[in-house]
Amino acid sequence: MKTLGSTGRSWLKGFHIFFACLWIGAAASMILLTFVRGHIIDGDELWAVHASIKLIDDYIIIPSAIGCLMTGILFSLLTNWGFFKFNWIIVKYIINIAAILFGTFFLGPWVNGMEAISKVDRLLALQNDTYLYYLTMNKYFGSLQAIILIIAAFISVFKPWGKRETNKKKAKSSLS
Template sequence: MAVRLGIRTKQLLVSIHVIAVALWFGGTMGMFLLGLYAKNAENGAQLYYTLASMHVIDESMLKYPALATLITGVMLSVWTHWGLFKHYWVVIKFVLTIGTILLGIFFLQDWFSFLLTTAEQLGFSAIQREDFQNTWLSMIVTGSFNLLCLILMTFVTYMKPFGKIKKRES
């Protein structure tokens, strides 16, 4: 028999999950907006400090909240009647969460490090480089995609589309 959560424990876990999602969404939105702002920097210091502010957001409002969202989401799925692979909406959220986290790990982190290092070394002239421009655009597009995923996951949470996953008969 599976472990089931008591009402207070479930409420606590849901609260932690919602707070983590809110932080993750806020951090993603902040990174996106600062990324847009960085493109319009007027000097090297403004460019660098905008990117440095993005680094603070990345470290505090993206990585850990995303991980907390994943962990609490899996715990809530496994320890409630929803299950991790019983309903399409849970699977959709799980796949989108894993996908956005992996995008951050394998792409955004390197792109952001490149932008920050280039701005630190070259100052305002960094913004004129083609590789800087391409990397910046990649971050903006990926940030937009991540925001879209987070918004979609919010709707999926409340709409619970597509019903239960039917078991295949052998």
């Protein structure tokens, strides 16, 4: 397959960084809004905060996560980085895919649940066990996911763990 030139790599890198910044920034915004919720005195405010979190999730988190994955795949396909040449790239794929799956099956439903409950119950949501469970899970696991995304960004910068040894190289070194 043909590889990108330096200008193409720069554009791709720019988009990859853009999507990563959006994802991390949106995650930080959602966490901040979740913790600000403690200062709310009105049911309409409570629902508005959760509606805002849901909008950030639907329109920034989801597209930016997919954008990171797609630009990462393009990097692997269109440059010499490859999919499995470097351990740090494998770790980044694991983080990206795990974050998307965890967000899809856990964080997203918790966000949607908090918004739906607060829309109907307003301030009484603060006494709803399901709402409180979603809130607690979102605080802890949303924060953890944001930290892991920040770690993934630093992995991109430092590129630890080097190049993977191929089976041929392992066989040659064991024969020596």
